[in-house]
Amino acid sequence: MKLDEIRTYKLSVEADGHSGGEGFLKEDTDLTISGGELLHAAVTCGIPEERLMTGYSEKPGTGISRRISLVEYSLEAQGEYLRKSDRILELDESMRSLISYYLGMFITKLVSGKVYGVDYLVPLQLVRLEQGQENLRYHGKRRRDMIGYREGTDVCFSVWEAIGRSNNSGKALKEGCKSAEEILTVNGHTPCRADSCMTYYGSRCLSVRVKTTAAASEGLEISFPPAAYFRAYYDAVYGIVRECYERESVRNQMVFGEERIEAEIPVSGGRKLYVGMPRRLFFALESDDEEVLMAADEIMNKEKDPEIQGPVCTEAYCGRDGVSVSVR
Known part of the structure; x- marks a missing residue:
C-alpha cells in the first residue's frame, strides 16, 4: 500500500x-x-x-x-x-x-x-x-x-x-x-x-x-502537569517543524482564517511528507506551560465554519489535534 x-x-x-x-x-x-x-x-x-x-x-x-x-x-x-x-x-x-x-x-x-x-x-x-x-x-x-x-x-x-x-x-x-x-x-x-x-x-x-x-x-x-501531557503528545511533530523552521524552510499558510506552519521531510520513493500545525501552537510549545494549555484549549474548542466540510487544511488530512499530514 x-x-x-x-x-x-x-x-x-x-x-x-x-x-x-x-x-x-x-x-x-x-x-x-x-x-x-x-x-x-x-x-x-x-x-x-x-x-x-x-x-x-x-x-x-x-x-x-x-x-x-x-x-x-x-x-x-x-x-x-x-x-x-x-x-x-x-x-x-x-x-x-x-x-x-x-x-x-x-x-x-x-x-x-x-x-x-x-x-x-x-x-x-x-x-x-x-x-x-x-x-x-x-x-x-x-x-x-x-x-x-x-x-x-x-x-x-x-x-x-x-x-x-x-x-x-x-x-x-x-x-x-x-x-x-x-x-x-x-x-x-x-x-x-x-x-x-x-x-x-x-x-x-x-x-x-x-x-x-x-x-x-x-x-x-x-498524576502529571497537563502541559507536560500536551508537550509529550506534540513532541515528534514539533521537532520536525522546529528543525525546518530553524533552517527557514517552512511554509506559512492561511487556511480558513487560521495561520498554519508546515514543514516537509523526504520519505521513501522520492516523495515528501508534509506536516503542519497552527502557528499559534508552534510558538506556544516554545514558550511556557500556560501558553501550551491555552493553545491546546483553542484547538479543542475551535468552532469550525458549518459550511466547511472536513478538515481545515488543504491537500492534507487534519486531525482534531490541529496536526495536518500528507505524503505527495
Missing part, C-alpha cells in the same frame, strides 16, 4: 464488554478508515523507544519517515481491506514482532479516536520523560499504558493498553485488561474507560479487538 493514495480501507473491529453510548460501537463492524487517518495516526502516535534515542545521530523526522516505510511495507490492500503483506515473511521473527508492536500502537490511536472519541492519546512513559522522570513500575513491571484525553464538560481520561500480535490471542487481550484495571486515578479522576486494544492479522484482513475492563478498586494513582 501507499499512504499517498487517496482512498479508504476497512478494518474488522470486534468490541467486547463496552457500555455503548454516542460514538461507541454497538456491535462488531467493518470500520472504514482513510489513508489520511492511518497516516495521521502513524505520524502523531507517541513511541517511547524513539524518544529515548533522541540525542544520538538521527535527524528530526527520521523516526517518522521510518514509521511510514514500515506501514507501507507491512500492509497491502486486498479489495477494500488491509491485509498482511507477503513481504514481511522474508523478515526474521524479531523484525515481525517489531512491526506488530508499531501497528498495535498506530491502530490503537486510530480506533480510540475514531470510535471512542479520544482526542489525544499519549504513552505514560513519554509524559514522564517530558518531566525528566523514569518510567513507573507496578508489581515489578514497567508500565506500558497509553493515557487518553477527551474534551468535554467533565474531565475524561482513559487508559489504553496497545497490543500488536501476528495472531488473535485471548491471553494477550486478558493481560492487557489486567494492566489497564491497575490504574485507579489519573490526575485525581477515575478513568472514564479502561481498554485493551489488540491489532492482529485475521483470516481476511488486519483486525482489531477492543475489550473493556472493570473499574479498578485499588491501584496506581497517576
Whole structure:
C-alpha cells in the first residue's frame, strides 16, 4: 500500500464488554478508515523507544519517515481491506514482532479516536520523560499504558493498553485488561474507560479487538502537569517543524482564517511528507506551560465554519489535534 493514495480501507473491529453510548460501537463492524487517518495516526502516535534515542545521530523526522516505510511495507490492500503483506515473511521473527508492536500502537490511536472519541492519546512513559522522570513500575513491571484525553464538560481520561500480535490471542487481550484495571486515578479522576486494544492479522484482513475492563478498586494513582501531557503528545511533530523552521524552510499558510506552519521531510520513493500545525501552537510549545494549555484549549474548542466540510487544511488530512499530514 501507499499512504499517498487517496482512498479508504476497512478494518474488522470486534468490541467486547463496552457500555455503548454516542460514538461507541454497538456491535462488531467493518470500520472504514482513510489513508489520511492511518497516516495521521502513524505520524502523531507517541513511541517511547524513539524518544529515548533522541540525542544520538538521527535527524528530526527520521523516526517518522521510518514509521511510514514500515506501514507501507507491512500492509497491502486486498479489495477494500488491509491485509498482511507477503513481504514481511522474508523478515526474521524479531523484525515481525517489531512491526506488530508499531501497528498495535498506530491502530490503537486510530480506533480510540475514531470510535471512542479520544482526542489525544499519549504513552505514560513519554509524559514522564517530558518531566525528566523514569518510567513507573507496578508489581515489578514497567508500565506500558497509553493515557487518553477527551474534551468535554467533565474531565475524561482513559487508559489504553496497545497490543500488536501476528495472531488473535485471548491471553494477550486478558493481560492487557489486567494492566489497564491497575490504574485507579489519573490526575485525581477515575478513568472514564479502561481498554485493551489488540491489532492482529485475521483470516481476511488486519483486525482489531477492543475489550473493556472493570473499574479498578485499588491501584496506581497517576498524576502529571497537563502541559507536560500536551508537550509529550506534540513532541515528534514539533521537532520536525522546529528543525525546518530553524533552517527557514517552512511554509506559512492561511487556511480558513487560521495561520498554519508546515514543514516537509523526504520519505521513501522520492516523495515528501508534509506536516503542519497552527502557528499559534508552534510558538506556544516554545514558550511556557500556560501558553501550551491555552493553545491546546483553542484547538479543542475551535468552532469550525458549518459550511466547511472536513478538515481545515488543504491537500492534507487534519486531525482534531490541529496536526495536518500528507505524503505527495
